[in-house]
Amino acid sequence: MAVAVLIGLLLNLNRDEWFVAITFGVVIDADHLLAAPRYISDNGLGAIMRPSWDDASGLPWKSLFHEPVGAFFVVPLAIGWRYMVPFIFWGTHVAADELQMATLGQSAIIESVLLSVVVAGILYITYSRWSALSQEPSFQRFLTQSWAQARTWFSRLGASIRVP
Numbered sequence: 596m597a598v599a600v601l602i603g604l605l606l607n608l609n610r611d612e613w614f615v616a617i618t619f620g621v622v623i624d625a626d627h628l629l630a631a632p633r634y635i636s637d638n639g640l641g642a643i644m645r646p647s648w649d650d651a652s653g654l655p656w657k658s659l660f661h662e663p664v665g666a667f668f669v670v671p672l673a674i675g676w677r678y679m680v681p682f683i684f685w686g687t688h689v690a691a692d693e694l695q696m697a698t699l700g701q702s703a704i705i706e707s708v709l710l711s712v713v714v715a716g717i718l719y720i721t722y723s724r725w726s727a728l729s730q731e732p733s734f735q736r737f738l739t740q741s742w743a744q745a746r747t748w749f750s751r752l753g754a755s756i757r758v759p
């Protein structure tokens with residue numbers, strides 16, 4: 596999610612592109628929900644926290660969408676999009692998963708470093724864009740304003756979900 600947000604910021608995505616970016620970069624993990632009932636009943640609820648859901652049973656725990664072969668589906672969908680947005684975000688997701696599988700033993704440290712760098716990048720980009728438009732830029736004011744904006748956004752979201 597954080598990597599998708601960083602790339603989206605760097606590419607200056609518009610609303611439609613953000614929707615597609617999050618769908619192909621983050622929501623494709625929804626396939627694990629389909630595998631979860633079988634995986635949990637075979638391995639127990641605690642196994643959810645394992646670094647990989649590959650329990651050596653040979654049974655699927657992710658769809659073909661998570662394999663490089665998924666490119667045959669994603670590339671045609673990406674044609675016509677600026678930066679081929681579906682492909683960039685799907686490819687980043689699959690590459691990150693491959694990296695994780697290749698480095699399972701050290702994934703905690705690698706993921707911590709990656710997340711820190713990516714979050715720092717997101718803060719850097721959003722702060723420099725904000726401070727360019729602000730009269731008296733300060734990091735403190737940036738955080739206060741961002742927090743207020745996030746609260747407004749979530750309360751609007753809550754209001755729009757509530758059934759009248």
Ligand SMILES: [Zn+2]
Nearest residue numbers: 624661688692
């Ligand atoms: Zn995934």
